[in-house]
Amino acid sequence: MRAFSLLATLAASATAALAATVQYDFSVEWIQANPDGDYDRELIGINGQWPPPPIKCNIHDRVIVNVTNNLGNEPTAIHFHGLFMNGTNAMDGPVGVTQCPVPPGSNIIYNFTVEQPGMYWYHSHFGGQYPDGLRAPFIVYDKDEPFAGQYDEDTYLTVSDYYHQSIPWLTANKFLTLINPTGAEPIPDAALFNDSQNIKFNVEPNKTYKIRIVNVGALVSQYIWFEDHDFKIVEVDGIYVEPTDASMLYITVAQRYTILLTTKNSTDQNYPMISSFDTDMLDKLPEDLVWNVTGWLTYDENAAFPEPALIDQYDFYDDFNLVPVEKELPYEPDYSITVDVSMQNLGNGVNYAFFDELSYVAPNVPTLYTVMSSGNDSTDATIYGSNTHTYVLGYQEVIEIVLNSKDPGKHPFHLHGHVFQVIERSEASPDDNSFLVYDPANPGTVNEYPMRRDTVYVRPNGYFVIRFKSDNPGVWFFHCHIEWHLAQGLALTLVEAPAEIQSKQVIPEDHYAACKAGGYAYEGNAAGNTVNLFDLKGEKLQPKPLPAGFTARGIVAMVFSCISAFVGMGFITWYGLSDLKTTEREVAEVMGESLDDSDASK
Ligand SMILES: [Cu+2]
Known part of the structure; x- marks a missing residue:
């Protein structure tokens, strides 16, 4: 000893x-x-x-x-x-x-x-x-x-969707606007490999390459494969896994896979490597969109670079069945959070994303800064604001999140500060109008040693159940990693062990200085009130609800009838943003909503 x-x-x-x-x-x-x-x-x-x-x-x-x-x-x-x-x-x-x-x-x-x-x-x-x-x-x-010595080279590969227009411009003009009441995400213009296209991934015969793959995109998951080359998955999201044979990956935005790929023993040919959008995630497929990006495992610069072969189906490895090297049985939950995901229109006609009835709106004061300036009140979720959707977690407990999606999209959810066990993940609901809802009394198959990672996707109208230990005091964001959906508010806040944060952590002076330089509040409750932490006057809120009876379809009809009315009356010429704002205002007035109010609460 x-x-x-x-x-x-x-x-x-x-x-x-x-x-x-x-x-x-x-x-x-x-x-x-x-x-x-x-x-x-x-x-x-x-x-x-x-x-x-x-x-x-x-x-x-x-x-x-x-x-x-x-x-x-x-x-x-x-x-x-x-x-x-x-x-x-x-x-x-x-x-x-x-x-x-x-x-x-x-x-x-x-x-x-x-x-x-x-x-x-x-x-x-x-x-x-x-x-x-x-x-x-x-x-x-x-x-x-664990796989040290089993490869010859250590390299990486990024995949990404890519837009020609800037995100602020797309958000204001194409996405979070009345003219997009269904919340259709802007369609990317291209796919990238290592921030380029047609890359040559130089390889030598009879060698093993460790390739760390990350999807740094905004929206779409990608299927990735290397023609005629299988590989072993050895790590996901920083968790070593038992080496697992695969021939194709499905990688959502923000996920990572590290693979070992062994090259062939001849150099007479180069092989296409392909990353292909999950086009189910796009609202439409424009004729000119190329949703694949190709590169080549390049054995010989002078050999041919063949076009990729067509494939019949995407036969990818299901990450649910990966087994961590460091084995842990399913944790038994002490505290369970259940949230429903949905997308709906609010009173300004814009489409938002919700956990239950809340669409996340960032507070005036960063939530961690509220923790640090609230003393014993830090355990009361009220002070973090009405629209941050905050849960206060105890220290050293097992936390479970049950997420039931009532949306026909796929959403990759990320938890900051943790990896979680993926206890269950349902298939997609068989049709768009019904939802699969997790029933704790009737659980599905749970793997003996559940896979752990930091980003996992829910299938259309399906659910997942994840568990983690609250062993990392901090304020941690849980959100959809599709940037468009985060902008729509698909996020909630976990304030984990606030007393531990207060007693053991500091916010450095230069971080406060950034707040001061920008004129941002940095103490008090979500509204910036330092005197009465339970007075949230002035906090940022989501827009008011849509008047009863309005639907996305109704808004489309209203917008276009307003546009044609204006154009028909010849009062304005229909072009550009300023006219759009006028139309938004008119539509909002018809709907009994003040745009100024809702702008202020964004
Ligand atoms: Cu999403």
């Missing part, structure tokens, strides 16, 4: 001695780029480059990311997707949850240690900003990985 503890001490100090500090200085800037070769636009890059550079470190390292916002016209913030930020909740990044927006000209430092191995990514968590380019891999090397 004595010898063991001595060894353990030696091992711990050796680890500490090896841990390094890795610093990145990031100037966030607009950069001219054209990744699909079809359209020049400005994208958000770093230090004069787009795509932004990957962050790389070893497990146990301290990482310092010093971010200066040189965009000039937009705030920003960076989230480190999948990292637990244990003890450093303020470094997590989501605006309104753990920090203020970093205004143009300001600076913020993210400083944290990394205790998880594998593939992650970092991305903007301000508004819908990351699909404008601010996203890249975050790679954590681990010399003790």
Whole structure:
């Protein structure tokens, strides 16, 4: 026993001695780029480059990311997707949850240690900003990985959907607007591999490649395969899994898969590698949309680069059946949260997304900052506001989230600060008008050692059940990772062990300075009230409900009859945003809703 503890001490100090500090200085800037070769636009890059550079470190390292916002016209913030930020909740990044927006000209430092191995990514968590380019891999090397020595090269591959127009423009003009009452998501213009197309992935024969794959897109899941090459899945979302044979992946936005792929022993041919949109997730398929992106496992530059073969069906590996290397039986829940997902129109005619009756609206004061300035009242969810949909969680409990979707879309949900066990995930409901609802009295098959990850999707009108341990005090966002749906409010807030946060964590001065520079409130309740934490006057709220009897279809009819009335009367010419605003106002007035009120509450 004595010898063991001595060894353990030696091992711990050796680890500490090896841990390094890795610093990145990031100037966030607009950069001219054209990744699909079809359209020049400005994208958000770093230090004069787009795509932004990957962050790389070893497990146990301290990482310092010093971010200066040189965009000039937009705030920003960076989230480190999948990292637990244990003890450093303020470094997590989501605006309104753990920090203020970093205004143009300001600076913020993210400083944290990394205790998880594998593939992650970092991305903007301000508004819908990351699909404008601010996203890249975050790679954590681990010399003790279970498949160490079983590969020759360690590399990565990003896949992404891609838009030609900026996200703020699309949001205002095409998405969160009266002329889109069904909430149809803007259709991407292209698919990208490593932020490019037609990439040549150079390989040598008879070698094994570790390929860390991440979907950094905004909306669509992708099917990924390498012609005539099977592979082994060895890690998902930072969790090592028993090596599992597969020939195709289905990867939602924000998910990661690390695979081992062994090359053939001859070099006479190159092989297409394909990433293909899950087109079920698109409202329509424009004729000119190319929803595949092709690259090639390139054995020989001088050999042919064949077109991909057509396939009959997408035969992908179902991640539900992956088995973590570190085995844990299903946790028994202490506290269960059940939420229903739906998409509905509110009184301003715009389509929003809901957990139950709430569409998330960010508070005036970031929720973590409310925790830090509320003393003993921090355990009362009321102070975090009416529209942040906050649950206060106890410390060291097992939390269960039951999510029943009453929406015919697929939604990839992400929990910050944790991985969770995926206890159950239903198939899609057989038809659009009925829902599968989880029945705890009649559970389905639960795997002996449930898969753990940080992002999981629910199938159309189906459900999932996830469980995690509340062992990481912090304010953690749970949300759909489709950026459009987050903009529609598909999010809720978990305030985990607030007394522990208060006693053990600090918000650094430079984070407060960003709030002050932008004129953002940084203390008190969700409304910014520091005197009476239960007075929420002035808090941000979702728009009022639609008057009874209105439907999305009715709004479409109303909008177009208003448009034709205006055009017919010759009062205005129908072009551009200003006229659209006029129409919105007219329609809103007919519906008895003041747009000014609802704008103020957005
Ligand atoms: Cu969604």
